[in-house]
Amino acid sequence: xxxxxxxxxxxxxxxxxxxxxxxxxxxxxxxxxxxxxxxxxxxxxxxxxxxxxxxxxxxxxxxxxxxxxxxxxxxxxxxxxxxxxxxxxxxxxxxxxxxxxxxxxxxxxxxxxxxxxxxxxxxxxxxxxxxxxxxxxxxxxxxxxxxxxxxxxxxxxxxxxxxxxxxxxxxxxxxxxxxxxxxxxxxxxxxxxxxxxxxxxxxxxxxxxxxxxxxxxxxxxxxxxxxxxxxxxxxxxxxxxxxxxxxxxxxxxxxxxxxxxxxxxxxxxxxxxxxxxxxxxxxxxxxxxxxxxxxxxxxxxxxxxxxxxxxxxxxxxxxxxxxxxxxxxxxxxxxxxxxxxxxxxxxxxxxxxxxxxxxxxxxxxxxxxxxxxxxxxxxxxxxxxxxxxxxxxxxxxxxxxxxxxxxxxxxxxxxxxxxxxxxxxxxxxxxxxxxxxxxxxxxxxxxx
Ligand SMILES: [Mn+2]
Numbered sequence: 428x429x430x431x432x433x434x435x436x437x438x439x440x441x442x443x444x445x446x447x448x449x450x451x452x453x454x455x456x457x458x459x460x461x462x463x464x465x466x467x468x469x470x471x472x473x474x475x476x477x478x479x480x481x482x483x484x485x486x487x488x489x490x491x492x493x494x495x496x497x498x499x500x501x502x503x504x505x506x507x508x509x510x511x512x513x514x515x516x517x518x519x520x521x522x523x524x525x526x527x528x529x530x531x532x533x534x535x536x537x538x539x540x541x542x543x544x545x546x547x548x549x550x551x552x553x554x555x556x557x558x559x560x561x562x563x564x565x566x567x568x569x570x571x572x573x574x575x576x577x578x579x580x581x582x583x584x585x586x587x588x589x590x591x592x593x594x595x596x597x598x599x600x601x602x603x604x605x606x607x608x609x610x611x612x613x614x615x616x617x618x619x620x621x622x623x624x625x626x627x628x629x630x631x632x633x634x635x636x637x638x639x640x641x642x643x644x645x646x647x648x649x650x651x652x653x654x655x656x657x658x659x660x661x662x663x664x665x666x667x668x669x670x671x672x673x674x675x676x677x678x679x680x681x682x683x684x685x686x687x688x689x690x691x692x693x694x695x696x697x698x699x700x701x702x703x704x705x706x707x708x709x710x711x712x713x714x715x716x717x718x719x720x721x722x723x724x725x726x727x728x729x730x731x732x733x734x735x736x737x738x739x740x741x742x743x744x745x746x747x748x749x750x751x752x753x754x755x756x757x758x759x760x761x762x763x764x765x766x767x768x769x770x771x772x773x774x775x776x777x778x779x780x781x782x783x784x785x786x787x788x789x790x791x792x793x794x795x796x797x798x799x800x801x802x803x804x805x806x807x808x809x810x811x812x813x814x815x816x817x818x819x820x821x822x823x824x825x826x827x828x829x830x831x832x833x834x835x836x837x838x839x840x841x842x843x844x845x846x847x848x849x850x851x852x853x854x855x856x857x858x859x860x861x862x863x864x865x866x867x868x869x870x871x872x873x874x875x
Pocket of ligand 1: 455456513539559560590
């Protein structure tokens, strides 16, 4: 391979430039590295000792395109320049630095994670806040007018899809789409990308998946729907996080905490996923010496008996978690209403003035007795009289909810009854209303 010879030439001259990603290279890491190779052909790529299970198949099939060095091969080299991709944390690249001695290389970091926590001293940091690190490098390659082989484009696109949840996570930006489109132009195969993204391939994973589905239970903690499971495994199974994610997709809880007691190593592995910003997993896992992101984190606990720790953990969770958002938190107050005894004409004027398509109906004791919409009023009009009372045309019983119901319940009511507004009622008295728009605004802020 051409690039390989070039590398050996540099090697003889005793000057080496290298690039690598974080330990346990994942798909975004590989996507970034394949583009580094195009952008900086005088850099040799170095592989991590372990490959992330999600990236294993792609790595096995496309190994040759990277022409990786082993970290150990750096031992006798004089390293001049280093590019680090997809991390700015020293402990995630320490496996390489143990072999880099006797040279003081210039370090450049290209990373899409927030740079606040960078602890690699003297490094120069760059990288956009893009959904995938591969996208940032793709942008550079586009600007330079580089061309990729279809295989390289497939590797890069897999990286982007993996880190952006197929271009739908909150951190995704326009640039991710632009680079993805460019990669399609370069011949990336969506069929292959899809195959590489399939993270459940092993029988051992499927076995764990089935066992988890059997033992897991839903717990209501501070109004959040929390899925919880504890499983004993003889030894660690690669790709457990992918199994947890698959179940997350299937069951759609607010958060999932899967605990594995590994008998062989006497450790407890806690893997968690969350859909709500209010359930900040990084924060929770830090208490147990672990970490990650708000939405995905894990911790390894040693010296604890699994089932005892399991119960203790959920007691602690009850204390840490902030209560789930409820109807009272998002409802509109000061809602327009009509009286049962009003005529349809009067009601339609009130609705027109308030610019709403429906209003709660009250009786003379100011209790909510029904709901009337413009549609109901049209029905009245068709029968000929706008002088008939609201009571004759309103919908009852009214579909309402208590102020304490969670957003999940609100969601269920909206979709089950196909209503646009839910009066929030206590002791038959109207407190407010939750509209479709309130719900959508909440979802937008939540990042769904
Ligand atoms: Mn990444």
